[in-house]
Amino acid sequence: MIEMQDVWKTYPNGAHALQGVSVKIDRNEFVYVVGPSGAGKSTFMKLMYREETPTKGQISVNGFNLGKLKQRKIPLLRRNIGVIFQDFRLLPKLTAYDNVAFAMEVIETPRKLMKKRVMEVLDLVGLQSKAGRYPEQMSGGEQQRIAIARAIVNNPAVIIADEPTGNLDPETSYGIMQLLDEINFRGTTIIMATHNRDIVNSMRRRVLAIEDGMIVRDQIRGEYGYEF
Numbered sequence: 001m002i003e004m005q006d007v008w009k010t011y012p013n014g015a016h017a018l019q020g021v022s023v024k025i026d027r028n029e030f031v032y033v034v035g036p037s038g039a040g041k042s043t044f045m046k047l048m049y050r051e052e053t054p055t056k057g058q059i060s061v062n063g064f065n066l067g068k069l070k071q072r073k074i075p076l077l078r079r080n081i082g083v084i085f086q087d088f089r090l091l092p093k094l095t096a097y098d099n100v101a102f103a104m105e106v107i108e109t110p111r112k113l114m115k116k117r118v119m120e121v122l123d124l125v126g127l128q129s130k131a132g133r134y135p136e137q138m139s140g141g142e143q144q145r146i147a148i149a150r151a152i153v154n155n156p157a158v159i160i161a162d163e164p165t166g167n168l169d170p171e172t173s174y175g176i177m178q179l180l181d182e183i184n185f186r187g188t189t190i191i192m193a194t195h196n197r198d199i200v201n202s203m204r205r206r207v208l209a210i211e212d213g214m215i216v217r218d219q220i221r222g223e224y225g226y227e228f
């Protein structure tokens with residue numbers, strides 16, 4: 001499903017963000033990416049949805065060879081990947097409904113299909129009743145649920161989440177994790193960077209630890225393993 005072979009990333013400022021990363025992630029896995037700030041976690045994930053390109057090495061995601069991917073094929077790749085951020089990144093001038101619908105509009109979904117599917121995913125995240133609210137009228141947890149609805153609305157094969165619970169209190173974080181667990185159960189591969197030790201230690205999924213741009217630990221039913 002996702003494979004990296006000896007991937008290196010050096011930013012133009014000289015920062016060596018990744019230094020020889022090789023990894024395989026199978027369909028339907030749930031993978032936590034842990035490690036200190038600045039270790040390379042975000043870069044690792046940005047390479048998967050081609051927000052960044054590697055300095056060296058091979059990356060394939062869901063059958064796409066990213067090294068050979070033409071610029072005009074990037075939207076096709078992104079359709080297969082849903083991305084979730086710590087700061088939600090909803091469009092502030094759009095309602096919850098329209099934030100989700102927007103993701104379908106950009107791939108030119110017929111309007112009739114769109115309405116049904118948007119309400120279906122809003123239901124899945126438990127927020128159908130708040131479809132007409134604007135982001136500022138919702139709590140952080142609700143905004144993240146809308147962001148998750150937006151990420152899954154086009155049925156991506158993979159969800160990439162960069163510290164999705166980083167701005168949320170423990171109880172709200174737990175709800176978000178249950179939702180991601182459900183989405184994974186329904187057949188979506190999930191890769192999630194996190195500093196949330198309690199979540200990693202309670203879910204017992206695969207853990208990749210990145211330090212100094214290298215994978216230093218890869219456990220099948222892993223644990224968080226840091227004091228911070």
Ligand code: ADP
Pocket residue numbers: 011012013015016017035036037038039040041042043044
């Ligand atoms: P993490 O997500 O683990 O905090 P990052 O992937 O964000 O790590 O960063 C890894 C290294 O690359 C750090 O040294 C960081 O400063 C550097 N870095 C990240 N993004 C950029 C960028 N856009 N330009 C230059 N350096 C960057």
Ligand code: ADP
Pocket residue numbers: 095096097098115119131132
């Ligand atoms: P537009 O006016 O952009 O052509 P609609 O008539 O579908 O689109 O939607 C008008 C507004 O009503 C939108 O801003 C959207 O937030 C809200 N909306 C649309 N469909 C629903 C729905 N099924 N449930 C709740 N709100 C909806």
